[in-house]
Amino acid sequence: MNVRSALEYVPCFQGHLFVVHVAAGLLHAEELVDALLDADALHEVGVRLVLVAEGADASLLALRAGECEMHTAVAEAALTSGAAVVSRVREIVERRQVALVASGGIGRFQPECVDMALALGASKYICLQVGEVPSHGEQPIFAVPESEVEQHLADCSHASLLEQAARVCRMGIPRVHLLDGLRRGVLLDELFSEEGVGTMVHADSYCDIRPLREEDIPELLSMIARSMADAKLVHRSYESIRDNLQSYYVYTLDDTIVGCVALYPFPQESCAELGCLFIKKNYEGRGYGKAMCRFVENKARSMGFQRIFAISQSAVDYFRDRMHYDPLPRTVLPPARLEALESSGRASVVFGREL
DSSP: OOHHHHHHHHHHHTTOEEEEEEOGGGTTOTTHHHHHHHHHHHHHTTOEEEEEESSSOOHHHHHHHHHTTOOEEEOSSOGGGOHHHHHHHHHHHHTTOEEEEEOSSSSTTOHHHHHHHHHTTOSEEEEEESSOOOEETTEEOOEEEGGGGGGGGGGSTTHHHHHHHHHHHHHTOSEEEEEETTSTTHHHHHHSSSSOSSEEEEOGGGEEEEEOOGGGHHHHHHHHHHHHHTTSSOOOOHHHHHHTGGGEEEEEETTEEEEEEEEEEEGGGTEEEEEEEEEOGGGTTSSHHHHHHHHHHHHHHHTTOSEEEEEESSOHHIIIIISOOEEEOGGGSOHHHHHHHHHHTOOOEEEEEEO
Protein backbone atom coordinates (compact mmCIF):
# COMPACT_ATOMS: atom_id res chain seq x y z
CA MET A 1 0.00 0.00 0.00
CA ASN A 2 1.23 3.49 -0.87
CA VAL A 3 1.35 5.32 2.47
CA ARG A 4 1.07 8.78 0.90
CA SER A 5 -2.04 7.76 -1.02
CA ALA A 6 -3.51 6.13 2.07
CA LEU A 7 -3.09 9.26 4.16
CA GLU A 8 -5.16 11.23 1.66
CA TYR A 9 -8.20 9.13 2.59
CA VAL A 10 -8.02 9.68 6.35
CA PRO A 11 -9.71 13.11 6.45
CA CYS A 12 -12.31 11.83 3.96
CA PHE A 13 -13.29 8.96 6.28
CA GLN A 14 -13.14 10.69 9.66
CA GLY A 15 -16.56 10.94 11.28
CA HIS A 16 -18.23 8.66 8.72
CA LEU A 17 -20.04 5.50 9.74
CA PHE A 18 -19.28 2.16 8.11
CA VAL A 19 -21.37 -0.98 8.58
CA VAL A 20 -19.27 -4.14 8.17
CA HIS A 21 -21.20 -7.37 7.69
CA VAL A 22 -19.16 -10.45 8.68
CA ALA A 23 -20.32 -13.63 6.95
CA ALA A 24 -21.00 -16.64 9.16
CA GLY A 25 -18.26 -18.61 7.40
CA LEU A 26 -15.62 -16.10 8.56
CA LEU A 27 -16.42 -16.13 12.26
CA HIS A 28 -14.24 -19.21 12.86
CA ALA A 29 -11.54 -18.30 10.31
CA GLU A 30 -8.16 -17.17 11.62
CA GLU A 31 -8.06 -14.52 8.87
CA LEU A 32 -10.87 -12.69 10.68
CA VAL A 33 -8.33 -11.39 13.19
CA ASP A 34 -6.55 -9.53 10.37
CA ALA A 35 -9.81 -7.98 9.24
CA LEU A 36 -10.62 -6.94 12.80
CA LEU A 37 -7.19 -5.35 13.22
CA ASP A 38 -7.90 -3.41 10.03
CA ALA A 39 -11.27 -2.38 11.46
CA ASP A 40 -9.57 -1.25 14.66
CA ALA A 41 -7.17 0.88 12.60
CA LEU A 42 -10.15 2.50 10.90
CA HIS A 43 -11.70 3.22 14.27
CA GLU A 44 -8.44 4.77 15.49
CA VAL A 45 -8.44 7.31 12.63
CA GLY A 46 -11.98 8.41 13.42
CA VAL A 47 -14.28 6.07 11.49
CA ARG A 48 -17.43 5.09 13.39
CA LEU A 49 -18.02 1.35 13.06
CA VAL A 50 -20.80 -1.19 13.37
CA LEU A 51 -19.76 -4.84 12.97
CA VAL A 52 -22.61 -7.21 12.14
CA ALA A 53 -22.19 -10.93 12.79
CA GLU A 54 -24.29 -12.99 10.39
CA GLY A 55 -26.60 -15.24 12.40
CA ALA A 56 -28.35 -15.20 15.74
CA ASP A 57 -25.41 -14.53 18.06
CA ALA A 58 -22.62 -11.93 18.18
CA SER A 59 -20.71 -13.56 21.03
CA LEU A 60 -18.09 -15.21 18.80
CA LEU A 61 -17.45 -11.93 16.99
CA ALA A 62 -17.10 -10.24 20.39
CA LEU A 63 -14.58 -12.89 21.46
CA ARG A 64 -12.48 -12.37 18.32
CA ALA A 65 -12.68 -8.58 18.70
CA GLY A 66 -11.51 -8.97 22.30
CA GLU A 67 -8.40 -10.79 21.06
CA CYS A 68 -7.59 -7.63 19.09
CA GLU A 69 -8.22 -5.39 22.13
CA MET A 70 -10.83 -3.41 20.26
CA HIS A 71 -13.02 -0.92 22.14
CA THR A 72 -16.34 -2.64 21.59
CA ALA A 73 -19.75 -3.11 23.12
CA VAL A 74 -22.32 -5.74 22.16
CA ALA A 75 -25.94 -4.91 21.45
CA GLU A 76 -27.77 -7.42 23.61
CA ALA A 77 -30.25 -8.57 20.96
CA ALA A 78 -30.20 -9.31 17.25
CA LEU A 79 -31.35 -6.75 14.68
CA THR A 80 -34.46 -8.83 13.99
CA SER A 81 -35.64 -8.06 17.53
CA GLY A 82 -36.88 -4.58 16.63
CA ALA A 83 -36.15 -0.86 16.54
CA ALA A 84 -34.79 -0.77 20.08
CA VAL A 85 -31.70 -2.65 18.92
CA VAL A 86 -30.88 0.08 16.41
CA SER A 87 -31.20 2.67 19.17
CA ARG A 88 -28.80 0.64 21.28
CA VAL A 89 -26.31 0.42 18.38
CA ARG A 90 -26.52 4.19 17.91
CA GLU A 91 -25.86 4.75 21.60
CA ILE A 92 -22.72 2.56 21.47
CA VAL A 93 -21.38 4.32 18.39
CA GLU A 94 -22.01 7.78 19.81
CA ARG A 95 -19.90 6.99 22.87
CA ARG A 96 -17.01 6.16 20.52
CA GLN A 97 -17.08 2.39 20.80
CA VAL A 98 -17.35 -0.15 18.00
CA ALA A 99 -20.86 -1.59 18.08
CA LEU A 100 -21.20 -5.36 17.67
CA VAL A 101 -24.60 -6.79 16.77
CA ALA A 102 -26.01 -10.06 15.41
CA SER A 103 -27.99 -9.86 12.19
CA GLY A 104 -30.49 -12.46 13.42
CA GLY A 105 -30.65 -14.27 10.10
CA ILE A 106 -28.77 -15.46 7.05
CA GLY A 107 -27.80 -13.27 4.12
CA ARG A 108 -25.52 -10.36 3.24
CA PHE A 109 -28.29 -7.80 2.80
CA GLN A 110 -31.04 -8.65 5.28
CA PRO A 111 -33.69 -5.93 5.39
CA GLU A 112 -33.00 -5.28 9.08
CA CYS A 113 -29.28 -4.76 8.41
CA VAL A 114 -29.89 -2.42 5.50
CA ASP A 115 -32.54 -0.50 7.42
CA MET A 116 -30.13 -0.05 10.32
CA ALA A 117 -27.39 1.22 7.99
CA LEU A 118 -29.82 3.72 6.48
CA ALA A 119 -31.10 4.84 9.87
CA LEU A 120 -27.54 5.46 11.08
CA GLY A 121 -26.58 7.35 7.92
CA ALA A 122 -23.89 4.86 6.88
CA SER A 123 -21.67 5.98 4.02
CA LYS A 124 -20.40 2.44 3.39
CA TYR A 125 -21.92 -1.03 3.69
CA ILE A 126 -19.09 -3.56 3.56
CA CYS A 127 -19.58 -7.30 3.18
CA LEU A 128 -16.71 -9.52 4.36
CA GLN A 129 -17.31 -12.86 2.68
CA VAL A 130 -15.61 -16.17 2.01
CA GLY A 131 -14.53 -15.38 -1.54
CA GLU A 132 -17.58 -14.38 -3.58
CA VAL A 133 -16.14 -11.28 -5.23
CA PRO A 134 -17.91 -10.59 -8.56
CA SER A 135 -15.56 -10.91 -11.53
CA HIS A 136 -15.32 -11.34 -15.27
CA GLY A 137 -13.14 -14.43 -15.61
CA GLU A 138 -10.08 -13.83 -13.46
CA GLN A 139 -10.58 -10.06 -13.35
CA PRO A 140 -12.58 -8.66 -10.41
CA ILE A 141 -15.12 -5.94 -11.12
CA PHE A 142 -13.38 -3.24 -9.09
CA ALA A 143 -15.91 -0.40 -9.29
CA VAL A 144 -19.23 -0.05 -11.06
CA PRO A 145 -21.97 2.60 -10.85
CA GLU A 146 -25.25 1.14 -9.64
CA SER A 147 -26.87 2.35 -12.86
CA GLU A 148 -24.51 0.12 -14.89
CA VAL A 149 -24.71 -3.06 -12.81
CA GLU A 150 -27.30 -4.65 -15.10
CA GLN A 151 -24.77 -4.60 -17.95
CA HIS A 152 -22.50 -6.96 -15.96
CA LEU A 153 -25.05 -9.50 -14.71
CA ALA A 154 -25.11 -11.80 -17.74
CA ASP A 155 -21.41 -12.72 -17.72
CA CYS A 156 -20.04 -12.18 -14.21
CA SER A 157 -19.67 -14.46 -11.21
CA HIS A 158 -21.84 -13.91 -8.10
CA ALA A 159 -24.27 -11.85 -10.15
CA SER A 160 -26.99 -11.99 -7.50
CA LEU A 161 -24.69 -10.35 -4.93
CA LEU A 162 -23.84 -7.62 -7.41
CA GLU A 163 -27.53 -7.06 -8.09
CA GLN A 164 -28.34 -6.91 -4.36
CA ALA A 165 -25.50 -4.45 -3.78
CA ALA A 166 -26.90 -2.16 -6.49
CA ARG A 167 -30.34 -2.30 -4.87
CA VAL A 168 -28.89 -1.26 -1.51
CA CYS A 169 -26.98 1.56 -3.20
CA ARG A 170 -30.18 2.80 -4.84
CA MET A 171 -31.87 2.81 -1.43
CA GLY A 172 -29.45 5.50 -0.27
CA ILE A 173 -26.13 4.00 0.85
CA PRO A 174 -23.45 5.65 -1.33
CA ARG A 175 -20.93 2.76 -1.42
CA VAL A 176 -21.37 -1.01 -1.10
CA HIS A 177 -18.21 -3.13 -1.00
CA LEU A 178 -18.04 -6.90 -1.63
CA LEU A 179 -14.75 -8.23 -0.24
CA ASP A 180 -13.01 -11.55 0.28
CA GLY A 181 -12.59 -11.70 4.04
CA LEU A 182 -9.97 -14.45 3.73
CA ARG A 183 -7.58 -12.01 2.06
CA ARG A 184 -5.23 -10.56 4.66
CA GLY A 185 -5.36 -6.77 4.88
CA VAL A 186 -8.44 -6.67 2.70
CA LEU A 187 -10.18 -3.76 4.47
CA LEU A 188 -7.25 -1.37 4.35
CA ASP A 189 -6.22 -2.45 0.84
CA GLU A 190 -9.76 -1.79 -0.37
CA LEU A 191 -10.41 1.50 1.40
CA PHE A 192 -6.98 3.13 1.33
CA SER A 193 -5.97 2.49 -2.27
CA GLU A 194 -7.22 4.09 -5.48
CA GLU A 195 -8.16 0.86 -7.24
CA GLY A 196 -9.13 -1.38 -4.33
CA VAL A 197 -9.08 -5.18 -4.20
CA GLY A 198 -12.77 -6.08 -4.21
CA THR A 199 -15.96 -4.91 -5.87
CA MET A 200 -17.47 -1.54 -5.05
CA VAL A 201 -20.93 -0.60 -6.26
CA HIS A 202 -21.39 3.13 -5.99
CA ALA A 203 -23.88 5.89 -6.56
CA ASP A 204 -23.16 7.87 -9.72
CA SER A 205 -21.84 10.76 -7.64
CA TYR A 206 -18.71 8.66 -6.97
CA CYS A 207 -17.45 9.83 -10.38
CA ASP A 208 -17.49 13.53 -11.06
CA ILE A 209 -16.07 16.06 -13.48
CA ARG A 210 -15.83 19.41 -11.76
CA PRO A 211 -14.02 22.75 -12.24
CA LEU A 212 -10.44 22.93 -11.01
CA ARG A 213 -10.00 24.85 -7.75
CA GLU A 214 -6.91 26.87 -6.91
CA GLU A 215 -6.08 24.52 -4.03
CA ASP A 216 -6.01 21.66 -6.59
CA ILE A 217 -3.23 23.23 -8.68
CA PRO A 218 -0.25 21.68 -6.80
CA GLU A 219 -1.82 18.22 -7.15
CA LEU A 220 -2.52 18.83 -10.84
CA LEU A 221 1.06 19.94 -11.50
CA SER A 222 2.41 16.90 -9.68
CA MET A 223 0.13 14.62 -11.70
CA ILE A 224 1.20 15.96 -15.11
CA ALA A 225 4.86 16.72 -14.25
CA ARG A 226 6.31 13.66 -15.99
CA SER A 227 4.29 14.24 -19.16
CA MET A 228 5.45 17.85 -19.25
CA ALA A 229 9.06 16.74 -18.74
CA ASP A 230 8.70 14.23 -21.60
CA ALA A 231 7.16 16.97 -23.79
CA LYS A 232 3.91 15.00 -24.09
CA LEU A 233 2.11 17.98 -22.60
CA VAL A 234 2.91 21.66 -23.00
CA HIS A 235 4.67 23.11 -19.97
CA ARG A 236 2.35 24.84 -17.52
CA SER A 237 3.20 26.78 -14.38
CA TYR A 238 1.18 27.40 -11.24
CA GLU A 239 0.63 30.98 -12.35
CA SER A 240 -0.48 30.12 -15.89
CA ILE A 241 -3.03 27.61 -14.59
CA ARG A 242 -4.25 29.99 -11.89
CA ASP A 243 -4.70 32.78 -14.44
CA ASN A 244 -6.82 30.44 -16.61
CA LEU A 245 -8.49 28.55 -13.78
CA GLN A 246 -11.92 28.73 -15.39
CA SER A 247 -10.63 26.68 -18.34
CA TYR A 248 -9.61 23.58 -16.34
CA TYR A 249 -11.66 20.61 -15.15
CA VAL A 250 -10.72 17.53 -13.16
CA TYR A 251 -12.09 13.98 -13.12
CA THR A 252 -12.53 12.72 -9.58
CA LEU A 253 -13.23 9.31 -8.11
CA ASP A 254 -14.54 9.56 -4.57
CA ASP A 255 -13.07 13.09 -4.41
CA THR A 256 -9.63 11.87 -5.58
CA ILE A 257 -8.33 13.61 -8.72
CA VAL A 258 -7.38 11.05 -11.38
CA GLY A 259 -7.51 13.13 -14.57
CA CYS A 260 -7.77 16.59 -16.06
CA VAL A 261 -8.78 18.45 -19.20
CA ALA A 262 -8.95 22.06 -20.32
CA LEU A 263 -11.24 24.01 -22.64
CA TYR A 264 -9.72 27.13 -24.19
CA PRO A 265 -12.30 29.30 -25.97
CA PHE A 266 -11.70 31.28 -29.16
CA PRO A 267 -14.99 33.17 -29.44
CA GLN A 268 -14.04 35.27 -32.47
CA GLU A 269 -13.52 32.09 -34.51
CA SER A 270 -16.50 30.31 -32.84
CA CYS A 271 -14.31 27.38 -31.79
CA ALA A 272 -12.59 26.00 -28.72
CA GLU A 273 -9.50 23.94 -28.00
CA LEU A 274 -9.52 20.72 -25.97
CA GLY A 275 -6.20 20.69 -24.11
CA CYS A 276 -4.27 19.25 -21.18
CA LEU A 277 -6.06 15.88 -21.44
CA PHE A 278 -4.46 13.52 -18.93
CA ILE A 279 -5.49 10.40 -17.00
CA LYS A 280 -3.32 8.78 -14.32
CA LYS A 281 -1.66 5.61 -15.56
CA ASN A 282 -3.53 3.30 -13.16
CA TYR A 283 -6.84 4.56 -14.57
CA GLU A 284 -6.13 4.35 -18.27
CA GLY A 285 -8.40 2.18 -20.41
CA ARG A 286 -11.56 2.73 -18.34
CA GLY A 287 -13.20 5.34 -20.54
CA TYR A 288 -12.41 8.31 -18.29
CA GLY A 289 -10.52 10.15 -21.03
CA LYS A 290 -13.42 9.76 -23.42
CA ALA A 291 -15.82 10.98 -20.73
CA MET A 292 -13.72 14.11 -20.26
CA CYS A 293 -13.60 14.76 -24.01
CA ARG A 294 -17.37 14.45 -24.26
CA PHE A 295 -17.73 16.74 -21.25
CA VAL A 296 -15.77 19.59 -22.84
CA GLU A 297 -17.49 19.03 -26.19
CA ASN A 298 -20.84 19.54 -24.49
CA LYS A 299 -19.45 22.54 -22.64
CA ALA A 300 -18.21 24.08 -25.90
CA ARG A 301 -21.55 23.37 -27.57
CA SER A 302 -23.43 25.05 -24.73
CA MET A 303 -21.19 28.11 -25.17
CA GLY A 304 -22.31 28.38 -28.77
CA PHE A 305 -19.12 27.21 -30.48
CA GLN A 306 -19.35 25.38 -33.80
CA ARG A 307 -16.10 23.40 -33.73
CA ILE A 308 -13.66 21.91 -31.26
CA PHE A 309 -10.03 21.05 -31.97
CA ALA A 310 -7.14 19.33 -30.19
CA ILE A 311 -3.42 19.57 -30.82
CA SER A 312 -1.20 16.62 -29.89
CA GLN A 313 1.98 14.84 -30.80
CA SER A 314 1.69 11.99 -28.29
CA ALA A 315 -2.04 11.12 -28.47
CA VAL A 316 -2.44 10.98 -32.24
CA ASP A 317 -3.85 7.44 -32.20
CA TYR A 318 -6.22 8.32 -29.37
CA PHE A 319 -7.86 11.29 -31.07
CA ARG A 320 -7.97 9.58 -34.46
CA ASP A 321 -9.01 6.03 -33.49
CA ARG A 322 -10.80 6.39 -30.15
CA MET A 323 -12.40 9.82 -30.39
CA HIS A 324 -12.78 9.74 -34.20
CA TYR A 325 -11.58 13.31 -34.59
CA ASP A 326 -10.57 14.30 -38.13
CA PRO A 327 -6.95 15.28 -38.91
CA LEU A 328 -6.94 18.94 -39.96
CA PRO A 329 -4.43 21.30 -41.54
CA ARG A 330 -2.84 23.80 -39.21
CA THR A 331 -4.35 26.61 -41.23
CA VAL A 332 -7.77 25.99 -39.61
CA LEU A 333 -6.41 27.14 -36.25
CA PRO A 334 -7.20 30.61 -34.91
CA PRO A 335 -4.32 32.93 -35.85
CA ALA A 336 -3.11 33.40 -32.27
CA ARG A 337 -3.10 29.63 -31.65
CA LEU A 338 -1.35 28.93 -34.94
CA GLU A 339 1.37 31.44 -34.09
CA ALA A 340 1.90 29.85 -30.68
CA LEU A 341 2.12 26.36 -32.21
CA GLU A 342 4.57 27.41 -34.91
CA SER A 343 6.82 29.20 -32.43
CA SER A 344 6.88 26.15 -30.14
CA GLY A 345 8.54 24.00 -32.80
CA ARG A 346 6.46 20.98 -31.73
CA ALA A 347 5.62 18.41 -34.41
CA SER A 348 2.01 18.26 -33.29
CA VAL A 349 -1.00 17.12 -35.28
CA VAL A 350 -4.26 19.05 -35.32
CA PHE A 351 -7.54 17.16 -34.90
CA GLY A 352 -11.08 18.44 -34.75
CA ARG A 353 -14.79 17.89 -35.19
CA GLU A 354 -17.91 19.92 -35.80
CA LEU A 355 -20.20 20.38 -32.83
